[in-house]
Amino acid sequence: MSAGSVLLEVDGLTVHHGQLCAVREVSLSVRVGETYAIIGANGAGKSTLLRTIAGLHRATSGRVVLDGADLTHARPDARLAAGIALVPEGRRLFPSLTVEENLQVGAYRARKGPFDVARVYELFDWMVSRRRQRASQLSGGEQQAVAIGRALVANPRVLLLDELSLGLAPVVVQRIYALLPELTASGVTVLLVEQDVGQATRVATHVQCLLEGSTTLMGVPGDLTRTQIEAAYFGVSHDEGAER
Amino acid sequence: MSWLNAIIQGILTGGFYALFACGLSLLFGVMGIINLAHGDLAVIAGYVAVLLIPETHVPVVWSFVVVVPIFAVGGYILQRTLLQASLDRDPFTTLLVTFGLSVVAENALLEAFSSNGQSLNIGSLIAHSFNPTTSISLSYFSLTVLGVAVVVLGALQLFLSRSGTGRLIRAVADDKEAAQLVGVNYRHIFGIAAAIAFATVALAGIASGMYTEFAPTSGPANLLFAFESVVIGGIGSLWGTLVGGIVLGVAQQIGAQINPAYQVLAGHIVFLAVLAVRPRGLFGLRTSS
Numbered sequence: 044m045s046a047g048s049v050l051l052e053v054d055g056l057t058v059h060h061g062q063l064c065a066v067r068e069v070s071l072s073v074r075v076g077e078t079y080a081i082i083g084a085n086g087a088g089k090s091t092l093l094r095t096i097a098g099l100h101r102a103t104s105g106r107v108v109l110d111g112a113d114l115t116h117a118r119p120d121a122r123l124a125a126g127i128a129l130v131p132e133g134r135r136l137f138p139s140l141t142v143e144e145n146l147q148v149g150a151y152r153a154r155k156g157p158f159d160v161a162r163v164y165e166l167f168d169w170m171v172s173r174r175r176q177r178a179s180q181l182s183g184g185e186q187q188a189v190a191i192g193r194a195l196v197a198n199p200r201v202l203l204l205d206e207l208s209l210g211l212a213p214v215v216v217q218r219i220y221a222l223l224p225e226l227t228a229s230g231v232t233v234l235l236v237e238q239d240v241g242q243a244t245r246v247a248t249h250v251q252c253l254l255e256g257s258t259t260l261m262g263v264p265g266d267l268t269r270t271q272i273e274a275a276y277f278g279v280s281h282d283e284g285a286e287r
Numbered sequence: 288m289s290w291l292n293a294i295i296q297g298i299l300t301g302g303f304y305a306l307f308a309c310g311l312s313l314l315f316g317v318m319g320i321i322n323l324a325h326g327d328l329a330v331i332a333g334y335v336a337v338l339l340i341p342e343t344h345v346p347v348v349w350s351f352v353v354v355v356p357i358f359a360v361g362g363y364i365l366q367r368t369l370l371q372a373s374l375d376r377d378p379f380t381t382l383l384v385t386f387g388l389s390v391v392a393e394n395a396l397l398e399a400f401s402s403n404g405q406s407l408n409i410g411s412l413i414a415h416s417f418n419p420t421t422s423i424s425l426s427y428f429s430l431t432v433l434g435v436a437v438v439v440l441g442a443l444q445l446f447l448s449r450s451g452t453g454r455l456i457r458a459v460a461d462d463k464e465a466a467q468l469v470g471v472n473y474r475h476i477f478g479i480a481a482a483i484a485f486a487t488v489a490l491a492g493i494a495s496g497m498y499t500e501f502a503p504t505s506g507p508a509n510l511l512f513a514f515e516s517v518v519i520g521g522i523g524s525l526w527g528t529l530v531g532g533i534v535l536g537v538a539q540q541i542g543a544q545i546n547p548a549y550q551v552l553a554g555h556i557v558f559l560a561v562l563a564v565r566p567r568g569l570f571g572l573r574t575s576s
Contacts, residue, residue: 097468123470135465137458147451148458152470193469 050075050232051096051127051201056105058088058095065091067256068105073201073249078223078233080247082240084276088256089236090132093203096234097129098122109201124152126200132209134190138179142170142189145178149193156198157229163192166222184215191219195226202226204235208242220246240272254278290544292423297540299426301516301533302433303498306491307509308516308528309440310484316523317460317480320370320381324388326510328485329492331392332358333501336493337405348409351493355486362485363478370481371474389506396503404500407493432494436532439487440525447525456480515558521571530569534561 051073058066066088073079081089094100096107098119106115114122136145146160153159164171167188173181178189187207194202208216216239223233223246237243244250244264252260252275260267260275307329314320322328335357336350345353373384409428417425447453455476459466463473495501495509512535520531535554542553561568 099464099467118472119467120470120472123468129468131465131468135462135468137461137465139461140454140457144454144458148454148466148471149469151451151455197470 047074047076049073050110051234052106052108053092053096054106054108056092056095056107057103058091058100059103060091060100064103065256066095066253069253069256069258070105071251071258071261073232073234075232076227076230077248078227078235078246079249079251080243081234081236081251081253082238082243082272082276083253085238086255087253089238089253090205092253093129093205093234093236094131097127097203099129120152123197123199124154126154126198127203128194128197128199128201129203130187130190130194130205130207132205134183134186136178136181136186136189136193139177141175141177142181143174145189145193146196150196153196154198154200158195158198160196163195166195166225167192184211184219187211187215187219191222195231199231201232201234204233206236206238208237208239216242240276244272252276289422290541293540293544294537295423295425296429297537298533299429299433300536300540301529302429302436302536303491303495304512304516304532304535305436305440305529306432306487306494306532307513308520308532309436309443309525310486310488310491311510311513312517312520312522312525312528313443313480313484313487315517317456318366318370318374318477319378320374320385322484323382323385323510324392324506325385325488325513326508327389327392327396327506328358328488329495329509330396330501330503330506332489332492333405333407333496334396334400335489336407336496337400340407347407347497348412350407351490354493355489358489359482359486362481362483365485366478366481367474371477374477389510393503393506400503402502402504404502405496406500407496409497413497428498432498435490435494436529439490440529443483443487444525452476452479512554515554518568519558519561521568524568524570527568527570534569 049072053069053071056066056069057064069092071079081092083089091100095102098117102115106113108114109125109127112125114125117125137148140148143160146163150160170189178186181189207219220242227233247264250262250264250267251258252272254275259278260271311322311325314322332354336354339353340347340350343353369384370381373381413428415427417427447456455471456479459471459473459476466473516531516535517528518531519534520527520529534557538557539550539554543550
């Protein structure tokens with residue numbers, strides 16, 4: 044598949060949590076090699092969108108298509124095998140397993156590709172000396188790194204990253220985001236969700252803003268003004284704000 | 288000397304209890320299922336042996352070779368169908384379903400086999416014992432059961448900690464949603480865990496059927512002792528289960544030594560004491576964080 048062709052396509056996706064409509068008619072297409080960022084405030088439906096793409100929530104309507112294959116009704120494990128890996132919010136490592144075991148479980152249904160446990164140890168060299176430690180004994184930033192490694196060893200075509208920065212010190216967040224270009228260079232396409240707009244616009248090639256479940260803005264970070272983003276993020280246009 | 292004998296007999300009984308308990312512990316540890324039909328499964332295993340052994344011409348001593356695989360397959364199927372369907376609803380439904388299974392099993396057995404006791408007759412093998420002194424008697428059969436319990440628990444521990452499938456079982460027990468995200472079909476892993484649990488309880492049921500009588504209504508007593516062993520030892524710890532079984536067995540034998548009427552009571556008192564002093568059990572190290 045050549046760079047620039049559409050890899051992941053989400054088409055008119057609507058997701059409900061019981062009565063609540065969390066994601067409303069959201070569409071996006073992520074092209075090979077892109078770093079696509081979904082931004083939005085708390086409760087905008089960003090995480091629900093990613094979790095639905097990964098198969099953890101059932102879509103009310105709409106489609107999820109990976110490289111032409113319709114995965115809308117596939118189970119999460121089948122989606123992983125197809126090439127969609129999610130690094131969930133809050134890391135969600137297996138706490139009683141060691142660092143190495145977490146990575147080994149991640150490789151359980153790995154596709155062919157550049158990443159394996161040894162390659163992850165190259166990316167994060169501190170892990171080698173701590174590979175026999177339980178995941179629950181690591182700091183938040185270290186756990187985030189293991190969670191990324193656990194997703195990478197499956198050799199996903201699209202890596203979904205849910206709120207990497209949540210609960211981490213800014214310097215740790217910087218270090219983790221600094222890794223993204225290297226992943227992209229290895230052929231991984233990234234779709235990430237981020238509350239921190241500054242962080243997202245720095246790394247992303249494409250930004251889409253959600254507000255109360257609907258898309259309010261999409262575009263290339265360089266083309267969007269701060270005012271536009273703020274308006275889409277908070278749902279108030281600047282004129283309205285001035286009148287009040 | 289009879290006190291020493293009581294302790295030794297208690298340790299031997301503990302082997303039975305541990306064998307009964309490890310499947311219960313596994314089902315709870317991996318899937319969060321409290322299997323109220325666990326004791327009845329052991330009884331069913333006994334009846335399956337009674338039914339099948341005359342057909343297969345396998346010596347009764349080796350009946351577990353036939354029954355254990357049947358139970359493993361049955362465990363997998365039951366988990367993938369009824370138990371999974373109840374787990375998909377909520378834990379309370381699961382509890383009710385296993386309770387229902389217990390009632391159904393008991394009554395079906397009563398209907399089919401009457402309430403008369405049965406046993407698996409292995410002839411004189413049961414009677415052989417080793418007598419280091421006149422007041423101490425070590426039954427070879429009970430020693431074998433204790434040995435089997437140690438081997439089964441050890442093999443299970445090794446399987447869980449070293450094998451790839453064991454690693455997946457632990458991962459699913461930790462967080463089944465995260466396991467799905469790394470491509471694990473947790474329902475299949477649950478099925479494997481249930482297969483192991485059913486296989487061990489079949490082994491326990493057959494051992495118990497050889498040693499003593501069983502009847503359709505023996506299930507709840509089996510369940511109670513298995514449950515007490517798990518709680519005394521600590522949920523989630525396999526070796527703890529062995530120790531729990533032995534503690535329960537010794538308590539009962541010492542109680543019986545004081546007064547035969549106190550046998551079961553003494554076990555319950557120790558169980559309650561452990562629950563009061565160490566609610567996580569003797570080896571329950573795993574915290575819920």
